[in-house]
Amino acid sequence: MKKILTGILIAIWFLLLIFMGAVTFFIVNPDKAEALGAMLSGNKADKASSETVSEDDSSPSGQDAPVSRNNGIPEGVLGLKEPEIDPNGGLEVDLESAYEAPSSSELNVPDNVSSRTGYEPVSGEEREIPDIEAINLYKELSVGNTGDDLDFDPLYYPYYAMLGDKGKHLYRQIYANAMDLNGRFSPVERDLGTQGFKNVFASVVGDHPELFWLDTSYECLYDSHGQCAEVNLSFNRTANDLEASKAEFDANAEEILAGARGLESDYEKEKYVHNALIDRIEYNAGAEMNQSAYSALVNDSTVCAGYARAFQYLMQQLQVPCYYCTGYAGEDHAWNIVKLDKDFYNADVTWDDTEGGQYDYFNKSDGDYRSTHARTELAVYLPPCNGTEYSGLEQDDTPPPTAPQPEEEEWSPPQDDFENYIITYHIVL
Numbered sequence: 001m002k003k004i005l006t007g008i009l010i011a012i013w014f015l016l017l018i019f020m021g022a023v024t025f026f027i028v029n030p031d032k033a034e035a036l037g038a039m040l041s042g043n044k045a046d047k048a049s050s051e052t053v054s055e056d057d058s059s060p061s062g063q064d065a066p067v068s069r070n071n072g073i074p075e076g077v078l079g080l081k082e083p084e085i086d087p088n089g090g091l092e093v094d095l096e097s098a099y100e101a102p103s104s105s106e107l108n109v110p111d112n113v114s115s116r117t118g119y120e121p122v123s124g125e126e127r128e129i130p131d132i133e134a135i136n137l138y139k140e141l142s143v144g145n146t147g148d149d150l151d152f153d154p155l156y157y158p159y160y161a162m163l164g165d166k167g168k169h170l171y172r173q174i175y176a177n178a179m180d181l182n183g184r185f186s187p188v189e190r191d192l193g194t195q196g197f198k199n200v201f202a203s204v205v206g207d208h209p210e211l212f213w214l215d216t217s218y219e220c221l222y223d224s225h226g227q228c229a230e231v232n233l234s235f236n237r238t239a240n241d242l243e244a245s246k247a248e249f250d251a252n253a254e255e256i257l258a259g260a261r262g263l264e265s266d267y268e269k270e271k272y273v274h275n276a277l278i279d280r281i282e283y284n285a286g287a288e289m290n291q292s293a294y295s296a297l298v299n300d301s302t303v304c305a306g307y308a309r310a311f312q313y314l315m316q317q318l319q320v321p322c323y324y325c326t327g328y329a330g331e332d333h334a335w336n337i338v339k340l341d342k343d344f345y346n347a348d349v350t351w352d353d354t355e356g357g358q359y360d361y362f363n364k365s366d367g368d369y370r371s372t373h374a375r376t377e378l379a380v381y382l383p384p385c386n387g388t389e390y391s392g393l394e395q396d397d398t399p400p401p402t403a404p405q406p407e408e409e410e411w412s413p414p415q416d417d418f419e420n421y422i423i424t425y426h427i428v429l
Contacts, residue, residue, distance in 0.1 A: 085226055090167030090189075090196035097380045102370045109330040109372050113351040118285055118303025119326055119334035121377065122202045125219040126194050134223035137186060137230050144185035147176030152207065155321050155339075159203035162381050166192060170200045174233070178204070178214045181242065183233040187220075190227040194220070197228060202378060206324045209309040209316075212249060212294035213239040236289050245294070252297040256280075257317055266320045266340050267363075267390050270347070273314045274362060278353045281307060304350040308334040311349050323382055327375040335373065338363070343387030346373065359394045363387070 088095075129137075150172045154161035160171055170189040177185050192200065197220055205216055215234040222228055238245035260272045280300055284290070287301040295302035296310035308324055315322030321339035325346070326332070335348040346369050348361035361369075366385045375382070 085191055085193040086164075086166060086196050088164065088196075090163055090170070090192045090199045092162060092164050095162055095381060098384045099366065099375055099380050099382070100384070101374050101380065104374075106371055107328075107330070107374060112354055112357070113372075114330045115285075116283055116304060116350050116354070117329060117331040117333045118290060119305045119308075119332045120216060120291055121326070121332060122198065122205055122216045122218075124194065124198050124201065124217065127219065127221050128224060129221045129229065131223050134221070134227070134229040137221070141184075141186040141230060143173065143188055144182040145173070145176035145180050146188055147172030150176065156316060157207040158323055158382055159206040159378060162378060163200060163203060167196070167200050167203070170197070171204055174201060174204045174231070175208065175211075178211050178233060181213075181235065181239055183235060185231055187228050187231050190229070192228075193226060194222075197231075199378065206326070206378065209293040209313040209324065212236075212289070212292040212309075213242060213245065216291050236292070238289070238294060248298055249294055253314060253317065256297075256314055260314070260318055266318075267393065269318050269320060270315065270322075270338055270340070271362075271394060273311060273318070274347065274349055274352065275358070277307060277310060277314075277349050278358065281310075281353065283307075283350065283353060304348075305334045307350040307353070308336050311336050311347070325375060325379045325382060326377055327373055327379055329373050333373070335361070337382055337385060339383075340387065340390045343389065344383045344385045345387045345390060346385045348373070362394065363391045365391065 152160040160168060163171055166189045170187055170192065173185070173188050201218055205214070213235050215236055217234055219232040220228045221230040256273060256276045259276065260269045263269045263272060277296065281296050282301050283303065284301040285303055287295050287303060287306065288299060289295045290303045291305040293306065293309040293313045296306040312322045312324050315338065323337040324334065325337050326334050335346060335350070338345050338347050345363040346361070346366065347363055351361045352358050364385070365387065
């Protein structure tokens, strides 16, 4: 028994020596003590996270999320891995612009159209949320409709064609959820970055004037590493009874389309739609929902964005490629690019809706627009407008001035040819 007690005392004395040595070590090396404390805090956070997250490690989309070896938490959360944000902002890596923008000093907007603008660029509200909240969103929030069965023809949807694979994936999801009136969902691509998401959202808005109920603003919730955990879309009042709103929109559009369908050429259809919108719409800077085609076709009151989106929609229905072009013309402005045969032309219906200037900005080249219009944002990647064949043709529709009539001379029948006289007489009668 004496030997056992002696052994215990020796063990206690040895442990005390180790403890005193450790205390002395951390007193002499305070940085080591901080590192140990951070490690212990991290373990506690990981434990709390694992209790918050459900045991089901599958992503809401049915695809396996990237999983670390630490409690099944997706990588990129709580510092487990820094995500690689898409440096190209969701666009194609090799996307280049063939458009040559004018300098600001070259712009000289005429007074009679300088106030006829009103385009509002898309806007996004980015908000950072706690990582624990983000983790729960990753696990619980649905992706809604991913739109994976959709595809969009680059000839009619050029902004879709500008995007890379990730951008197209998110584009289809945004479009599909907007069609379903689902305004809240988890994005299928989380690491495009704030500019990347904005580019994709702007592409959906730019390609689809039929989404008249979708506002041009959105909200994204991000974790501390820049990964988007939640998307919130905004809809205008037409979404409250969308079926009725669509019926009214379609009926008003059909009033114009019915007159254009029977025309022989794309140019004649374009000109008919151009003139019909000018006859129908009043420019109004304070018009309701003025960034939508609905404001132009149903309310008959809008700004440049409404003119351009109505023109784009009607031309799409007539199978004529027509794009929504945004830029600067003294202020933020929107107009259209139209494809006729193999060439592209600028058309600004808003500025043509002025007294005596019905075709001043119709089917013009980029050179013609150089002193008045400058593309910005993604519109710089739209095709350059160099067409000439369909420029100025509308002048042929103006009746020629009536030629002055010569004074009537007194007529007398020829004296030497009575037969000729009879014939001439009858012709005159």
